[in-house]
Amino acid sequence: MPRRVLLALACVVLALHLLAIRHLPLGGTAAGDKAQPLAFQTRMLEPPPAPPAPPAPPVAEAAPAPPPKPAPRPKHRPRPAPKPAPAEPPAEAPAEAPEPEPSPAAAPMADAAGAPPASDTPPSDLAAPGEAAADPAAAAAPTAPPASAEASASTPTAAPAPAPAPAPTPAPAPEAPSDGTQAGVAIQPPGAGTPPIDAAAAPVKLPPSMLLRFDVTGEARRFHYNAGAELLWRNLGATYEARQEIKAFLLGSRSQTSTGRITAWGLQPVRFGDRARAEQAAHFDYDRHLATFSANTPDSPIGPGAQDRLSVFIQLGALLAAAPERYPPGTRITLTVVGARSADRWSFTVEGTETLDLPAGPTPALKLQRLPRSDRDRDQQADLWLGTALGYLPVRIRITQANGDFADLALSGHEAP
Numbered sequence: 001m002p003r004r005v006l007l008a009l010a011c012v013v014l015a016l017h018l019l020a021i022r023h024l025p026l027g028g029t030a031a032g033d034k035a036q037p038l039a040f041q042t043r044m045l046e047p048p049p050a051p052p053a054p055p056a057p058p059v060a061e062a063a064p065a066p067p068p069k070p071a072p073r074p075k076h077r078p079r080p081a082p083k084p085a086p087a088e089p090p091a092e093a094p095a096e097a098p099e100p101e102p103s104p105a106a107a108p109m110a111d112a113a114g115a116p117p118a119s120d121t122p123p124s125d126l127a128a129p130g131e132a133a134a135d136p137a138a139a140a141a142p143t144a145p146p147a148s149a150e151a152s153a154s155t156p157t158a159a160p161a162p163a164p165a166p167a168p169t170p171a172p173a174p175e176a177p178s179d180g181t182q183a184g185v186a187i188q189p190p191g192a193g194t195p196p197i198d199a200a201a202a203p204v205k206l207p208p209s210m211l212l213r214f215d216v217t218g219e220a221r222r223f224h225y226n227a228g229a230e231l232l233w234r235n236l237g238a239t240y241e242a243r244q245e246i247k248a249f250l251l252g253s254r255s256q257t258s259t260g261r262i263t264a265w266g267l268q269p270v271r272f273g274d275r276a277r278a279e280q281a282a283h284f285d286y287d288r289h290l291a292t293f294s295a296n297t298p299d300s301p302i303g304p305g306a307q308d309r310l311s312v313f314i315q316l317g318a319l320l321a322a323a324p325e326r327y328p329p330g331t332r333i334t335l336t337v338v339g340a341r342s343a344d345r346w347s348f349t350v351e352g353t354e355t356l357d358l359p360a361g362p363t364p365a366l367k368l369q370r371l372p373r374s375d376r377d378r379d380q381q382a383d384l385w386l387g388t389a390l391g392y393l394p395v396r397i398r399i400t401q402a403n404g405d406f407a408d409l410a411l412s413g414h415e416a417p
Contacts, residue, residue, distance in 0.1 A: 185305035190330025199305060203322035204266040206314070207391025209234045211417045215359050216246060218407035225251070229409055232417055233314060233393065238262055242310050252276075258310040260284070265305065267315050272308035274340040282308065282338050291338045300343035306336040313384065316348060317392030320366060324388075333368075346370060348384070356385060356396055359412040363395050364388050372402065390414065 185199035216227040227248035234241040240262055245255035254276045260269035273281045281294045284302065291300045307315050312335070320327055327333075327350050334347040351367040365385035372379035380401050387395035395411040 184303040184335075186332075186334040187327075188332045188334070190328060197326065200265065202265075202319055202326070204264075204315075204318040205322040205391075206235055206240075206262065206266070206318045207233065207321070207393050209417050210390070210393060211415050212390075212393060212395075212411060213413045214409040215412045216248075216407060216409050218405070220405050220407075227251070231394065234417060235262070240267060240311075240314075242314060244310055256310045258308050260311065266318050267307065267311045269306070269308045269311050269338070272310065272338060272340065274309075280340040282340055282343075284338070291343050293341055295341045297341050300338065302336050302338065302343060306338060306343070308338045312337050312346070313386075313394045313397075316368065316384070317386045317394070320350075320386060321392040324366070353388065354385075356410075358395065358410045360395075360410075360414070363390075363411060365395050366392070387411070 185202075187197035187199050187202065188194070189197060210233050212231040212233070214229040214231070216225075216229050218225060218227075225248060227246050229244065229246040232241075232243045238261065240258075240260060242258040243255060245253060247253040254274075256275075257271075257273045258269055259271050260267055262268070268286070269284055271281060271283055273279050283292050284306065285292060286302075289301055289303060291302050291306070293299070305315075315335075316333065319333070329350050329352045331350045332347055333350075334345060336343055337346045348368045348370050351369050353364065353366050356363045356365050365387050368384045368386070370382040370384075372381050380399055383396075383398040383400075384394060385396040386392040394409075397409045398406065400406045
C-alpha cells in the first residue's frame with residue numbers, strides 16, 4: 001500500500017480519538033451546569049469498589065464421617081482338590097446301656113423278686129455268657145491304613161463309593177441241650193447215686209388268684225429302711241399275670257411283671273418287665289430257644305421250663321404243691337431264670353417245714369434256700385418260704401448280698417384280688 005494512503009488513515013484515526021476524548025463528561029457536575037471538558041485520566045478506567053461481604057453463617061456441627069469403604073476382596077483363587085478321607089474302621093458294637101439305679105428301698109425289693117443288685121454294671125453272677133468279651137468280628141476286622149500325601153494328590157476329588165456289604169447271615173438258633181444239666185429243669189433227690197427225677201413228668205398245681213401284702217425291712221449301703229410291697233397273682237386258666245411292687249415314702253417305687261401261658265408243666269413266661277425309672281424287658285422265643293433283651297445285651301439260650309425272676313417263685317410252689325412227698329429235705333431243683341438283662345442257672349435246695357411268726361400271724365411254710373456259688377464273688381443268697389396253707393405262694397423272702405445288704409419281706413395280709 002502507498003505510504004500516503006497509510007499516513008492518511010493514521011491521521012483519520014487519531015482525529016477520531018481526539019474527538020471522543022473531548023466529549024467525555026466530567027463526573028460530579030450539578031444538574032444544569034454546562035459540561036466541562038475533561039482530560040482523560042486512567043482512574044476513570046478502574047473498576048468500582050466491591051460491595052461488603054455478607055456476614056458468615058453460623059458454623060454447623062461437623063457431619064459424621066462417611067463409613068470407610070470396604071476393602072476390595074481378594075481375587076478368587078481356585079481351591080485345591082480335597083484329599084480323600086481315610087477309610088473309617090469298622091463300627092464297634094454299641095455299648096451296653098447302663099441300667100438306671102433305683103432308690104435304696106426299691107433296689108433290695110427287686111433283688112427279693114430275683115432281680116440283680118441295682119448298679120451301673122450287672123453283677124457277675126447274672127452276666128450273660130461272653131458279655132464282657134469283645135466282639136470277635138469287630139476285633140478281627142482289619143483297619144484300612146490312611147492314604148499317603150502322594151496318593152491323595154493323584155486321586156480324584158470324589159472318593160469311589162465302597163462296595164455294598166453283604167447281608168449278614170443270621171446265626172442259627174442254638175439247640176437246647178437234652179441232658180437236663182445246662183437247660184431245662186433238673187431235679188436231684190438227696191443222697192449219692194440217687195437218679196434224678198424226670199422234670200417233664202413232674203406234676204404241677206397252681207394256686208388260685210390272690211393278692212399278698214408284705215412288710216419290708218432292710219439295709220442298703222448302711223441305710224436302714226421300711227417299706228410296703230404287694231404281690232398280685234392272677235390265674236386266668238390258659239394264661240397268667242403276676243406283678244410285684246414296692247413303694248417307699250420319698251424313695252419312689254419299683255415293680256416287676258410277668259405274663260405268659262399256663263401249660264401242663266406249669267408256667268411258660270412270654271415277657272418279663274422290670275421298671276424303676278424306665279422299664280427294661282426280656283422276651284422268650286421258644287422256637288429259637290432264646291431269650292432276647294431290650295437292654296441290647298446278648299441273647300441267652302433257654303430250654304424247656306425256663307422262668308423269669310418273678311414267675312420262678314410261683315413255679316417252684318406249683319411243683320411242691322402237686323406232690324410234696326417227692327421233694328424231701330435235701331432235694332435240689334435247678335432251672336434257668338431270666339432277668340431283664342441276662343439269664344443264669346439257679347439252684348434251690350429244699351430245707352424243710354417250719355412255722356413262721358409273721359405280721360399276718362403264725363404261718364406254716366416250707367423253706368427253700370439258694371446258696372451263693374463259690375465261683376461268683378457277687379453272688380447273693382436267697383431264702384424263700386412257701387406258705388403250705390396258701391397254695392405254696394411266697395410268704396417270706398429274704399435276700400442277702402455279698403456286701404451285707406439285705407431285704408426281708410414278711411407277709412402282712414392276703415385277700416382275693
